[in-house]
Amino acid sequence: MNSLTHKLLYFDIPGRGEAIRILLHAAGIGFTDTRFPSADWKTIKPTTPLGSVPVLTINGTDHVQSLALMRYAAKLGGFYPTDDHPLQALVVDEVMETCSELMSKAPRSRDKEELKRLRQEFQENTMTRYSSFMEGIVAKNKEAMGSSLVVGTTVTVADLSVHGLVRTIANGGWDYVDTEFFNKDYPELMAVSKAVDENDKVLAYYASKK
Ligand SMILES: N[C@@H](CCC(=O)N[C@@H](CS)C(=O)NCC(=O)O)C(=O)O
Numbered sequence: 298m299n300s301l302t303h304k305l306l307y308f309d310i311p312g313r314g315e316a317i318r319i320l321l322h323a324a325g326i327g328f329t330d331t332r333f334p335s336a337d338w339k340t341i342k343p344t345t346p347l348g349s350v351p352v353l354t355i356n357g358t359d360h361v362q363s364l365a366l367m368r369y370a371a372k373l374g375g376f377y378p379t380d381d382h383p384l385q386a387l388v389v390d391e392v393m394e395t396c397s398e399l400m401s402k403a404p405r406s407r408d409k410e411e412l413k414r415l416r417q418e419f420q421e422n423t424m425t426r427y428s429s430f431m432e433g434i435v436a437k438n439k440e441a442m443g444s445s446l447v448v449g450t451t452v453t454v455a456d457l458s459v460h461g462l463v464r465t466i467a468n469g470g471w472d473y474v475d476t477e478f479f480n481k482d483y484p485e486l487m488a489v490s491k492a493v494d495e496n497d498k499v500l501a502y503y504a505s506k507k
Pocket of ligand 1: 312313342348349350351361362363364
């Protein structure tokens with residue numbers, strides 16, 4: 298498996314690429330981390346299979362869809378439940394898809410006033426509903442397993458998804474969405490994010506970037 302060549306193509310931002318970078322590194326997979334500035338996107342877009350990134354090229358074949366790429370990298374590094382835990386895998390997938398769907402539902406508009414109105418409505422409705430759902434999943438796992446994680450007692454790719462979402466909001470990634478949104482009302486999701494920040498393999502990835 299390690300003899301395959303891997304090249305990741307993505308914008309020079311965390312977005313849908315960061316978890317894949319962390320997971321490949323955690324799995325000990327050497328990969329070419331190709332990052333490009335937004336200005337280059339126009340010329341790169343037509344060269345990708347679906348007109349989107351991330352693209353993970355493995356031994357010369359392009360692969361797309363961030364959730365599939367995350368699962369692949371997670372399996373290589375032990376960040377995905379093994380085959381004897383199908384229910385845990387279901388919950389991991391459920392949370393990954395909930396985070397991804399939430400991100401793609403974030404409203405966009407060129408009109409600032411309209412964007413403000415749409416984003417505030419989004420925060421009150423969709424964001425609250427999706428986040429409360431995930432908060433409940435983590436609370437249930439905490440009760441059963443004693444860990445503020447999506448499932449079980451070790452960090453999985455689902456925790457990385459939650460971490461990416463929490464960090465995006467806290468860093469002001471979405472204009473007009475409260476940067477304190479998770480901090481105010483979602484202690485379990487904040488605890489998940491903290492567990493990811495403190496994970497040895499995640500720390501090793503960021504240390505390797507210095
Ligand atoms: N379902 C795809 C969505 C990919 C996607 O929308 N990527 C964004 C960047 S996060 C993109 O390529 N945007 C530029 C565009 O669509 O032109 C996935 O999860 O990988």
